Amino acid sequence: MxxxxxxxxxxxxxxxxxxxxxxxxxxxxxxxxxxxxxxxxxxTITKNGFPFEMGATWFGEKHKRLMALVKDLKIGYKPQVNGEKALVDQRPFGSVGFINIPSSEETTYKFTKGxxxxxxxxxxxxxxxxxxxxxxxxxxxxxxxxxxxxxxxxxxxxxxxxxxxxxxxxxxxxxxxxxxxxxxxxxxxxxxxxGNSVKIAIAYENDFWSNDGFTGTIFSNQQSIQELYQHYNKSGYGLVGFINQKFNNLSVINLKEKAIKQLVEYFGEAAKDYKEISILNWHNERLTTSxxxxxxxxxxxxxxxxxxxxxxxxxxxxxxxxxxxxxxxxxxxxxxxxxxxxxxxxxxxxx
CATH class of the missing domain: 3.50.50.60 (FAD/NAD(P)-binding domain)
Known part of the structure; x- marks a missing residue:
């Protein structure tokens, strides 16, 4: 040896x-x-030029060593655009509505090519x-x-x-x-x-959800999609986020069905017309977690x-x-x- x-x-x-x-x-x-x-x-899973972020995605200016490494390696990155307001779904204990996102919120970034x-x-x-x-x-x-x-x-x-x-x-x-x-x-x-996370990414032809300061930021404590954020590049538009962990035991097929049904409730039938959808349940990744x-x-x-x-x-x-x-x-x-x-x-x- x-x-x-x-x-x-x-x-x-x-x-x-x-x-x-x-x-x-x-x-x-x-x-x-x-x-x-x-x-x-x-x-990152890249399909037809669109990066589906299945793992770590966001970082900020406070992450100084990572930022220094990214700059040393000359890797492109851009701000995460969360819009002026977020859609919050409090069902079954409340209603669905919008809240304003504080303008003082710290800027987060993601990599341009994933x-x-x-x-x-x-x-x-x-x-x-x-x-x-x-x-x-x-x-x-x-x-x-x-x-x-x-x-x-x-x-x-x-x-x-x-x-x-x-x-x-x-x-x-x-x-x-x-x-x-x-x-x-x-x-x-x-x-x-x-290790407990389930990531979801959905690609669409256009950002039909954008409207009056809303860019696709969604939060919900009880529905299948817990967090969602707009994600886009030259190849199209998408929404990337997390599935609620209480649904960890569902199959990928069932998770897709529940996620799209939730988006249809928010945005109508256009949410069904997605180009690609990817879900990764890290709970099942035995080389990552126990x-x-x-x-x-x-x-x-x-x-x-x-x-x-x-x-x-x-x-x-x-x-x-x-x-x-x-x-x-x-x-x-x-x-x-x-x-x-x-x-x-x-x-x-x-x-």
């Missing part, structure tokens, strides 16, 4: 950002990803030989001189191992020797951002200091977004943690 300075487990935004920073500093590393694609919870353009830009900076897809890690073993990382088909070894999987999901790996009980409990109780995640409070234990403390004599680290001190559980948190780990590793390796 060839020995690397660093093995990164997980090719989501945190793992890929870490690889990008290590590449800039000529560190010998290998990135292992269980899926056939990179990006993890950053996932969030996955960030993943593509990062991966283009990393040699293909340093990334291995379809490589789900099942055990990590501490040996006398190195750490052994094993998948079903191959083994790797490194001086340092960074696990960039969501902490709760990291329990699927067999660590030898076992992690401290207190640390395992923290991993178990750390909520996975996006069943236990459904029992946790959103962002529970995210950012806990213990998640950033190394194990195995400072040779095993955890680096997903949920471990970040700043904005844990968001895209910015993933970049913040990657930068922090890159500095620690660079200092340790070159000491």
């Amino acid at each position: 060839k020995t690397h300075d660093v093995i990164i487990v997980g090719g989501g935004l945190s793992g890929l950002s870490l690889a990008y920073y290590l590449e800039q500093n000529a560190i010998n590393y290998k990135l292992l990803e269980g899926r056939s694609r990179l990006g993890g919870r950053v996932f 969030s996955f353009s960030l993943i593509e830009a990062l991966s283009e900076k990393i040699p293909a030989l340093k990334i291995q897809l379809n490589c789900k890690v099942n055990s990590i073993k501490q040996q006398s001189e190195y750490i052994e990382v094993n998948s079903d088909s191959e083994s790797f070894c490194a001086k340092q191992v960074i696990v960039c999987l969501p902490p709760n999901l990291s329990q699927s790996i067999n660590f030898q020797p076992a992690l401290k009980t207190s640390f395992k409990n923290t991993l178990h109780q750390t909520h996975t951002w996006m 069943k236990h995640n459904q029992n946790l409070i959103p962002h529970q234990t995210n950012g806990a200091k213990s998640l950033r403390e190394p194990e195995w004599k400072n040779n095993l680290w955890f680096g997903a977004s949920e471990t970040a001190k700043e904005n844990p559980g968001y895209m910015n948190g993933a970049v913040v943690r990657a930068e922090e780990l890159a500095k620690l590793l660079l200092k340790k390796i070159k000491a």
